[in-house]
Each structure stands twice: as C-alpha cells, then as structure tokens.
Amino acid sequence: MSSTVVPTTRAFQRLDSGQLLLISVAGLLAVAGVVHTAAVGLVQPEFAIGFGALIAAGELARLTMPGNREVAPIGAAAALGYTLLLDVGTTEALHSPLQVVAVMAVGMAAGVLPHLAVGRPPQLDAMARRLLTGALLAFAYRPLADSLHGMTRGPDGSWTSVLGVMALLVMVTLTLDVLLAAVLRAEQVRAAFGVALRDEVRMAAPLGVAVGSSGILLALASHSMDMAALLVFAAPLLVTQVAFRKYAGIRATYLQTVRALSQVTEVAGYVEPGHSRRVSRLSVAVGRELGMAEPELLELEYAALMHDIGQLSLRDPIPGGATVLVDSAQARRIAELGAEVIRQTGVLDRVAEIVRRQCDPCIEMPPLPSRIIKAVNAYDDLVGASTDRDRAGASMERLRGGIGAEYDPDVVEALARVVDRLARY
C-alpha cells in the first residue's frame, strides 16, 4: 500500500465497526424511505412539510452535551410527534412508516446543511441513531394508527387508552435508544457495557423525558389545535433546550479552563511541557479501564490536571519538575499545597482529597483515583513525551518493581494495557 493512502485509512478507522454498521443501516433506511415516498407520492404534504420544517429547525439547533454527545431535542420531539400523529384537526393522518422515515431524513439533512456550510460536520453516528430509533417507533406505531384513531372517535371515544399506548411505545423507544447509545459508547471509549449504560441513562434520562412528553404533547396538540400546535409547541421545548445548552456550555468551558490553567505550572517552568495533559489523558484511560463511571472520571481528570498545582507555592522549581525523583516529604508537601489551592474553590472537595493523597503509597489505601495518578505520574516522569517503546517498557518495569508497597497492582496492570494499546495505534 502506498504511503498516500495512509491518512484516508486513518480517518476511516476513527469510526468503529459498530458505528459504521449503524450509519449504513440508517443510510439504507433513509434511502428506502425517500425512494418509497417519491414512488407513491407524499401523503398529506402539508403535515409532512410542517413537521419536516420543525425537524430541520431542531437539527439546526442541535447541541453537544457533556461527553461529546450530540443531541437535537426539538428535532427528536418533532419526529416523535409526526410518528405519533393520529389526526390534525378533524383530518385523519394517513402517512406510512416509510414516509415518516423520509420526512425525518429530509428534515435532518436540511437542518445539517447550514452547519456543513460553516464547516461544522454532524456526528454521523448520533444522527443515524436518531433516525433509526425514530424509524423503529414508526414501524411499530403507524400500523396501529388507524385503529387507535377509531378509538378516539364517536360519542364515547376516549384518548386515555391511546395516551397509554403512546406513552408505552415512547418509553420502549427511549430505552432502545439508550441501549444503542451505550453499546456504541462502550466500543468507542472502551468502557465496560454496564458502566457505559449507567452513564448513558444518567445523561439521557432528563432530556429523554422532556422529549418524550413533548412528542406526545405535539401529537395531541395537533388534534385540538391544528397546525398551530407546531408553533405553540416549539416554545416549551425551546425553554428546555436553552437550559441544557447553557448547562452544556458551562460544563465545556469548565473543563477547558481547568485544562488551560493547569498549564501554568509548565509555563512557569515547574514541570515539563505537556505533563499535566498527558497525565490526565492517561489517568482517565486507566480509570475507564478499571470501570470508573463518568462523574468519577471527571473528578479524576480534574485532579490529574491539577496534581502539580501545589508547585506554584514553591520557591524554586524542581529540576525537570519530576516529582517521582524528589524526596517523599517534599512531594507530600506539594500535594498538600495543591489540595489546599483546590479546596479554596469550595466545590471541588473530592478533587482536593484525590490530589492530597496522590503520593500516599498503596499500603496506606488512598482512594483509587489517587493511586491511578500516583502510578501515571511516575510513569510520565520517567517516559515524558518520548514515544520510545524500550523506554516505556523499562519504565513499566520500574513501576512493577514498586507494586504492592508503592503502587496498586491493578492500576499498574491497567496502565500497562492502556500503554500497550496506545503504542499499537
């Protein structure tokens, strides 16, 4: 293979096999839906266009939640609403599941175009997941639509049981969506499935509930309010979306700020350039390998980024900044000073505790994140930015020598696996 091909394959490799499968299935489905709809003609085009426009608007207003999760709550709710639609005013909705897929696909594509134009490509797997779960619900629900609609008609027609069916199917769909997300996540970041599932549920639950109820609301509202429902409905979910956008924004800024300010020790010459960042990356990978959940990983990341911040209180920089080479009393003092700085925030007490105990030997049973930082910090002090495999191997051996007394054996083994995996890519 010639060398010019390498970048393309590299770029391709960033999509895992599961993601590729998902994207191709969703792509095929979208094509099938569009072709089918084009062949038989668009049923009730005004409904399709109204909901399609809202889907497009929702896709345009997509946001990225913590953990790089792309969501489009308004678009998802609009798609749900179109799927669940029984009637608009007094006209029964007659669209087929494939038309739902077509409307979703076209709406999403229209919403993505402006983003593409300014160079912000969507996360294909997130889009594919949205399309696929929407399609699953459509195939399950649309065949029932006619009989459900019958139940609401007539003098003793009632919406209660219809509401029950809608709620049940929406819940099943949301569960499937979360499962799918967890499978992808587990593969993407190499986390255990159970851990990934818990993380996904924690992230998806609040927004999922809002999207689900808004979707049902939209279908019901279209019954009593005609197409005006689309306009009126956009407002409540917009409030939710604004709240979550702000939340996601501050979470991102928070992490960026800690990352940025953790560099001050490097700028001031206390530690080698890139040390904090490397230790944090490696620590998070090791933590994930050991089955830590996302909130704990975030604390680990903060602690790893700031583990050397105590050095700012030192009179003179330690040569090369390598804390593994200084005497343990000095290292402990740095850890204490750093923990004191972090405790000043008043909110990161657990992070401060991790930093404070980062030099405690394993036999004193410090918390797991501290044990991880201790091992990873020692490894990075020995290896640095070098990519030399022999040096990495020798450093690993030195760490293994300290297993039991200094370092946690599980942590060292996890670190060895992570280092080995990184070396292969």
Added chain:
Amino acid sequence: MAVLRGLPWPAKAYLVVVIGAAAGLFGHSVAGGRLAPLDWPTLLVLALLFLVCESMPTLLSVKRAAVSVSFSAALAAVVLVGPEGAALVGMTAALSVHPGLPPVKRLFNGAQFAVCGYVAGMVYQHLGGKTDVPDIAGFNDLILPYAGAAAVFVPLNFILIAFILILSGQADQVPLRGLAQFLVSYLGYATFGLLIAGLWATVNSISAVLVLIPLFVARWGFGQYLAQQRSYDATIAALCQAVETKDYYTRGHCTRVSLASGMIAEEIGMGPERLRAIRYAGMLHDVGKLGVPTKVLQKEGPLTEEEFAAIQLHPMRGLEIVRGIDFLDEAFAGIMHHHERQDGKGYPMGLAGDEIPEFARIIAVADAFDAMTSDRSYRNARSVEIATAELRKGAGTQFDPVMVGAFVKALDRDGWQPTRKVTPPPEDAAETTTKDHDDPTMPIQVVSER
C-alpha cells in the same frame, strides 16, 4: 404587622389600593352572581397548577428575580373559565409555599395576580375570545385574543410589582437591565398557557401534566446550569489566586481587577454575556506573568532591555495559556492588549486610541487602579482619591477617558472595598517582587545596553 410598619407611607397606600381593588373585584363578582356558573372542577385543577408553579419559581439568570411560570396557568384560566375565574386562580398565589414570606406580601401577591388575571380576561373577551373549552374548529380564532391577554398580563404584572419595589426603596434589587430578556422569557411562558387551554378538550387535566414535564426538566436543567456556573466561578478564582501565590503582594489582584472591570463594563451598559466575559478576562489578565522569570520581577533598579522584553511578553503568554477556553474573542483581545496605551506607547503591539479593543481599555484602567490602591513592598497602598486622580491624569495618554469617567462614576456610587492591610510577609513565605509592571506611578526603568 411589622413589615407594614417599616414601609414608607406611599408604599402602604399602594398595597392597600391593590389589595382593595382585588377585594372589590371579588365582591363585585359575587354580588353580580358571576361566580356561580363557573366551571369549578376546571378552576380547581388550574388553581392547583398555578399553586405548584408559583411555589417553584424557575430561576432565570436575572439577578435575584425569581421568574415564576405560574401565570401560564392564570392565562389558561382566562380562556377556560373567564376573567372572574382567572382572578380566583391568581388569588391562590397568596397560599403559595414560600416559608417566611410575611402575610402582607402574600396578600399583595395574590391581589396583584388577581387584578392581572381579571384585566387580561377582560381584554381577551373584548378582542372577541370565547370563554369555554376551545374546540378544534375554534382554535385559530383563539390565538389573537389570547396574545392580547398575554401582552396585557405580562407588563401589568411587571408594573404592579415594580411600583411596590420603587415605593419601598428596593428598586435596585431587581435590576432593570435584564428586563428585555426577562420579558421575552415571560412571553415564552405565556405559550404554555395556550398549550394547556388548547389541550384541555382532548385530555383534560392530563394536559397540565404533559405541559409541566418539559417545564420541570427545564427547571432542573437551569438548576444544574446555575450550580455549575457558581462552581466554575469559584474554581477560576481559586486557580487564579494560586497563580498569584508566588508573589505575596499581588494576592487577590485578579479578583479585584475582575470586579473593577465588571463595574466599568456595567457602567457603560454592556450586556450580560459580555459582562461575564470581561469579568473572566479581568480575572485571567495576568496569568502569563508566571512565564516571567522571578529574578526579573525581583530585580532592584532598572531593567535591561532584554529583561523588560520578558515582562512585555506576559500578555501574549497569558493569551497562549487561555486560548483553549471557549470565551468570547473579545476576552482574549482584552488579555492580549491590557498594557496598550492611548498614545500608542504600550505593549505588546503599540496600538493607539480606538485601535485598542474595548475590553483591553477597560482592564487597563481596572488593573492600574488596583495596583495603586494595593500595598507594595516599596510603598503603602494609595487612597482611592489619589488613585482616581492619577487615573484622570493619565486619561487620554495612558487610559481611555471614557472608561476612566465610567469607573469614577461607578466608584462614587458603589464605593470600593479597600484591600486588607498587607502585613509584611514572613521570611520563609513565597518571594516578593520589587517591581509592579501595573503601577502607573512607578514606571519600570529600562537602561539601554548600548
């Protein structure tokens, strides 16, 4: 009633008038027999909904003003049960769960909501709205009268509350600056009411639950956001202070510059987003100083050109550090250029006048002011008066006169918390510097090596 006694008489009279008006409305409706034909079950559900929302005000970013979505229930009542019903629903605000709220305030709150509900109901009917559960065919005819009712309810509610705040001398507690944002979100919440009313025909009270769910999720999201925001502000302040621990005398400099920059920015009428950005920029403006070798900062006597160049580099170093953060670009410009001078003799780029970004012009003033009013190893802190005089003297050459003027005005109004007196640092503490590059009264002496 202890609360009443503390109020000035116009406020008391106003309270009595509003509560009296509500009572009059109530009596008038009872006498006219207009309460009997009301749809009581619907009214009860709406009142309950109103009470739930009123008891859980959604916190918006407006400082200290709790925006409650309760009035979507009141507006739904306008459609479903008419002006009298809406007034009754509004009156239940007096019963809301606010521990420690004095009875007079409760009564006033209920009364003002009742008045708003009644007036909105009358507007609704005048614009041709029918008081009934809307049916499918009639929905589009509902929108215009409803919009009219909402448009009256929001400002009326605001005016009634603003009056009592002004009369009781608390007006500055609810900043009028955030008003636009406040009104937009309020009008957004109005649509919730339309949604509840519109869905009533289909699923009755379940509509209220369905509408409430996204609302509560939004509230939860806002809560999370605010918690993160607070946590973030505390963290950034602590980290900046950690950067300063190296120099005993400049401790707290970053938070004070952030505060002063915020004062100036607020004075010249910056919007909330830019205001937040300049506070962060002020906080972070000197992080690059860590890159300046300690021996340069500690050196007695004039600096060589090379050493001065190291000091001149610190804004760029700072920018390098914070560039990865998603701030407004203006914040970066503020950090990069906070040592530029109006006459173009500043650093790092020698920009002059309007070429200097607005953020940088603000930070320059705040920075110099704090340097002068803090203790240094070579002198004691100067008074605010001397420092402002010094700023005025530098206006036009070193500082932007507009920013200096705005700062002086803000200082006159709000005052300045003087820094704690620095006790001479203990011998083993982190080192102190003998130079302050921010201090305009002690310009750094540079000797030419040639």
